[in-house]
Amino acid sequence: MKSGDKLLIILLVLSVLMMGHIMKENVISIRSAALSTSAGKSKVDVDKVKAQLQQAGLKLYEAQYWKMIGVQPQKD
Amino acid sequence: MLPIVECRLCHHHCRLNEGERGQCRVRINLDGKLFSLVYGKPCSVHIDPIEKKPLYHVLPASASFSLATAGCNLRCKFCQNWQISQSLPEETENIELPPESVVQEALKNHCRSIAYTYSDPVIFYEYMLDTAKLAKQNGLINIFRTAAFIEEEPLLELCPFIQTASVDLKGITEEYYEKMCAAKLEPVLKAIKIMHQQGVWIELTNLVVPTWNDREKDIGDLCLWIKENLGPDVPLHFSRFWPMHQLKSLPPTPEKTLTRAREIGLKEGLHYVYVGNIPEHEGNNTYCPKDGKLLIRRIGYSILENNIIDGQCKFCGTNIPGLWA
Numbered sequence: 001m002k003s004g005d006k007l008l009i010i011l012l013v014l015s016v017l018m019m020g021h022i023m024k025e026n027v028i029s030i031r032s033a034a035l036s037t038s039a040g041k042s043k044v045d046v047d048k049v050k051a052q053l054q055q056a057g058l059k060l061y062e063a064q065y066w067k068m069i070g071v072q073p074q075k076d
Numbered sequence: 077m078l079p080i081v082e083c084r085l086c087h088h089h090c091r092l093n094e095g096e097r098g099q100c101r102v103r104i105n106l107d108g109k110l111f112s113l114v115y116g117k118p119c120s121v122h123i124d125p126i127e128k129k130p131l132y133h134v135l136p137a138s139a140s141f142s143l144a145t146a147g148c149n150l151r152c153k154f155c156q157n158w159q160i161s162q163s164l165p166e167e168t169e170n171i172e173l174p175p176e177s178v179v180q181e182a183l184k185n186h187c188r189s190i191a192y193t194y195s196d197p198v199i200f201y202e203y204m205l206d207t208a209k210l211a212k213q214n215g216l217i218n219i220f221r222t223a224a225f226i227e228e229e230p231l232l233e234l235c236p237f238i239q240t241a242s243v244d245l246k247g248i249t250e251e252y253y254e255k256m257c258a259a260k261l262e263p264v265l266k267a268i269k270i271m272h273q274q275g276v277w278i279e280l281t282n283l284v285v286p287t288w289n290d291r292e293k294d295i296g297d298l299c300l301w302i303k304e305n306l307g308p309d310v311p312l313h314f315s316r317f318w319p320m321h322q323l324k325s326l327p328p329t330p331e332k333t334l335t336r337a338r339e340i341g342l343k344e345g346l347h348y349v350y351v352g353n354i355p356e357h358e359g360n361n362t363y364c365p366k367d368g369k370l371l372i373r374r375i376g377y378s379i380l381e382n383n384i385i386d387g388q389c390k391f392c393g394t395n396i397p398g399l400w401a
Binding site: 034043044046049050053056057058059061062063064065066067068069070071072073 | 080082095107165206
């Protein structure tokens, strides 16, 4: 086997390894992003949010045109 | 269990978990209810010439009491009011101005109209609706200055109280609306047709953005849609783009592009096609579609000559549509 062929094989192996690493990283980040959405949401401190809004000089006015569409389990 | 609510005001239909806000930044889910954070809390209040809206067929040379709150349901890359439209209400300086005070201030300042403007008033819907009801009772005209990205039901509730709408028809392709504004075209076209059918006087504005929506085909398609769906009497304003917000690298719209757009509109059969943001362009003026005579001469927002009497051309008596008195 020529030395040029050996180099080519090494480069191919390296690129396959790198691609595998990149794919693994992406899969992990997508999975963790998915897990951090609504299903695992922590309970929001509504009183604290209201206090912050009040401190900013804002008031709550009940909006029109909305609907409750479901509930999600809360996680303390 | 934490309640999830869906906002049905605009076509985003934001689904909000507890404590979350919609894309507009001003509607929040708390305790399983949706609240507006900007009712009676405008961050921008001015008295503008009505020509600035732009409305060229409504009470010429009158003053319009104009207000906006923080937030917007669109994300236009070219937004000229991005400092308020892309802000949280906590980030703007707001004043306390309930609907009764808006009407009182408008009357006190000799305004003939109230304009809900600058950001998109859809996002302060409840505040606008209550103010518009009071304003109408007090003989004021209500101006809905909007991108019309609103659901049918709230729009139908609003229509009896607004006499005129200045609508941004930003482009005529779904791709443009999606890429430039993070919105959709089809609901906008539907909302414009609804307002027209409900008897709201409409003037449309198309901001011509170089390389984005300035192709002759796009302009022709836009004019054709107006003619076929609203008729030739709905005024169309082609407005000049200035480098702004996320599009600072683009040049201003060349004057010849706007002149050409106006020619296309007139050739397509529209009766009133204007050019905006170029003060001395002949496209600022209103001409009689029958005899071609100059009816209203404008420079910028000033009116130098008005030959419309009782809604008619002074020279040939042709009816000129609009709200003139």
